[in-house]
Amino acid sequence: MKKKYAVNLPLHIMMIPALVFSIMFAYVPMTGIVIAFQKFIPNRGFFNSIWVGWDNFAFMLNMPDFSQVIYNTIFIAVMKIIAGIIVPVVVALLLNEARSKYFARSIQTMIYLPHFLSWVILGGILIDILSVEGGIVNRIISGVGFEPVFFLGKNEWFPFTLILSDVWKEFGFATIVYMAALTSIDPTLYEAAYIDGANRWKQTLHVTIPGMVPIIVLLSVLSLSNVLNAGFEQVFILYSPSVYQSGDIIDTLLYRVGFVEAQYGVSTAVSLFKSLIGMILIATSYGLAYRYANYRIF
Known part of the structure; x- marks a missing residue:
């Protein structure tokens, strides 16, 4: 000891x-x-x-849209977590199979760049390219004979716009983590698989993916602590009253109640509620990471 x-x-x-x-x-x-x-x-x-x-907490629970806000937060956050794991893993596998290392590094650099840009910049880019009038995406949609889509103004489209744009921003950074995990796989395993007659697909299926499983499990478990964090900055920049039903999350509700309506007691009650749930999720995620992925700080 x-x-x-x-x-x-x-x-x-x-x-x-x-x-x-x-x-x-x-x-x-x-x-x-x-x-x-x-x-x-x-x-x-x-x-x-x-x-x-407890009046502020009672008021919070009786707010007409509070249950919808909780649902929006969990749905958006969970979908971001799932997509934020699947996409980087697939991209890392594809880059690992690239014959040209120069090509792989070039692609990796390009997809990594959005991570360094704030949502203030990326939000302006998205608003421009997704615009109903003149946006390049809707110009393409109109060009193939379909009606333009109001991605940032329709409740059925807005959550998925948030999820996909978040993946676009962050998957390059996450790919680096999985690429690093690939370098830790013993090369002799590939040699043994090749001798046994395994092609590239079989090697990926039986050597590469199992070698990535520990880091995938670790990051998946640790991401549980972010279930109530759906991304305030992104949502705040992109949403509008027309998509409150599907895009309003706990953090944006806190902003409106606390800073716009000046109901400091209610906003603090909502924040405390979120913090307590977050503390439980963080403790649970680290406990699971220690048990199933042997993760520890020291």
């Missing part, structure tokens, strides 16, 4: 600056949680505002 502690001591010392930073900017501000139990009036502060107990 003492030997293990001595080995991990430098790692714990390295965590001290991050721990101090977290205490200052994550835990000290948690005193604001009391707002969830008050009718908060800014000029009165915490101590002089009216205590209302």
Whole structure:
């Protein structure tokens, strides 16, 4: 036990600056949680505002669209997680099979670039290319004889627009993780499979994919903690009142209730509700990752 502690001591010392930073900017501000139990009036502060107990939580649960917002958040987040795993894995497998390494690196660089752009920039690009009037996507759709599609203004299209655009932005970065996992596969396994008569498809099916399974399982389990994070910045930039029914998520609801309507108590109650569920999901995901993927911080 003492030997293990001595080995991990430098790692714990390295965590001290991050721990101090977290205490200052994550835990000290948690005193604001009391707002969830008050009718908060800014000029009165915490101590002089009216205590209302659980009224803000009751109001939150009785909001007419709250259940729909929860559904939207979970649906969008889960679909992003699923697509964000499948697409990078497929792309990594395809790049791994490319004969020209120059071609593979060029493609990898191009698909990696959107990760560095903010949603402010990408949102403007999407609004332009998906525009009903003059957008390149709808010009192509009209050119083949179909009616233009209002991707950002129709409830049946908007969630899938969010999911696909998020995959477009992030799958290049995730591909790098899976490409790194491919380099850890023992080359002798491919040699043995080749000697046994396995073609490239059989080698991919029985060697490459099983070799990627541990990292796929790990990232899948850890992504459970993001089930309630559907992407505020992306949704906030792309949505409008016409798609609140299918695109409104917890974070955008918090913004409107807290900053637009100035209902600070209700918005804090919603945020606290989300944080508690998120804490449970994070603890569960790390527990599953430790058990099934042997993942640990140290």
